[in-house]
Amino acid sequence: MPGYNTSDFINPSIFILLGIPGLEAAYVWLSIPFCVMYAIVLLGNFIILFIVKYEPSLHVPMYYFLCVLAVTDLVLSTSTLPKMLLIFWFNDREISFNFCLTQLFFVHCFSVVESGIFMAMALDRYVAICHPLRHSTILTNPVVGKLVLAAVLRGVMLALPYPFLVRQWPYCKSNIISHTHCEHMYVVRLACADIRISSSYGLFVLFCGKGLDVLFIAMSYFQILRAIFRLPTKDARLKTFGTCGSHLCAILAFYIPGFFSSFTQRFGQNLAQHFHVLIGNVYLLVPPMLNPVIYGMRTKQIRDRLLWFFGQKGT
Template structure:
């Protein structure tokens, strides 16, 4: 039987997977093959345009946030330190997937080393959870600023903010580590072809011929117990915040105070809704087209990094004024 070389078009890869998968041992595969977006190969170039545009916007926007906060002493406070943490996370998330995705769409380069695949998987899920933790920290900052303003500066000192950031990093790193260890432990005796643009956790472990219920259950534990707990803490914080806002006597004061939370609320919605929808759809919905699942898995990693700097740049007066000042200075 003539073996089809790696890196060819999808039409050449599918015969390879059906003919050789029953005879080839992938217990320790040297490479995986990423198919990209199945069924949409003829539109690869067109699909790459919005992907590349979103990536450039995410890079420029988040680097701009970091530069503005660094250069403006008035922005050296807890809210903006957490915003910088969010910007760093939003730089890493799309960078974990877009370079490889674009090489698939542009150059048909589908191979990825087994270790590189697991590393990519770890970074994707680790920084996704890290962003969730940062959003919780930002909700706590808004709660202290609105419900306990006199204690805000004394509670959220630079040291405390740094400790919160370290806790977020350690929590994410430790909780996602079993993803990597379990995926490396499984035997891959079916195929090494992944119907995806990147090494998403369930897309990888579904290739294993072992009983992967441990990976699946642990993934659900992370979604419901860890991310669900984050959503619970954010919800509790905003219940208290809304109670404090509606207790204000004047309507303009209520609107002004609520405006300080609007950016954070938009960031929360853009992060959790696509992420939870994509994660649950890949596990429980069977009749959704595979290309739609792959597109959704890309959207939930790309949309927040693109929207967050836009949201905070437009809705946060200090950042907006500083940004306008930079352009005004350059124009004079």
């Protein structure tokens, strides 16, 4: 790639995304599962939004949160996957400096927003199981709106320093990013400066953002389990715990790859470069794909509405 690995520049007008280093020969084949995943993300999340909008029985806090989750997943996947496919199909590796900063902001902002929505959904499950008679009076529509607004504002405030931190560094090493998108640590490592502030801030967001959310979710489920074990029969306990199944599957699909990706970026220097990049993409693409599948399969109202819809189409 002549001309790309430059030096003696301070603010590059473009960055070059390498994609997945070491797997260039397999780009066409790799594009197939990624394209299928993106199609499932788009179709699944739009179906969730459509069903919740037109099914009155789903106009309750849990499904309002699910709609926000669907929108968040659409933004997260759309901010990264189209550019990845352009790299795979057309070798279109260039990304402008400003667009790189915008992509970086959206990825980090909506990752935090998604974490906040999972925390709000845990609160909904806690109130529904531990205080069922007061659920409708505690989680009113204005309260749900304030929780969503708080999750979005927190995501914006925590993500806003990222582009400013990236912009302040001088870049005199290279403008080549060994990733499929502008991931924060991959960008700042190109700076010829002490980037400990950027690295420390990333860890701060990880622990004080998602880490606190995980702690709150764990506390909620501790209280939920206590309430469940007080129920008189095994059937009642299983039925009640079953109402949390979709949420538990979704949070595991989101947090496990997320924390694994963050820690391997900082402490997994001995791992192959393509492994880091693939894990980073799994974190951004797999949860948005799985969330509508999990809720569609495990939620009776959504499943019944889907069967009714396709039944009507078939007649």
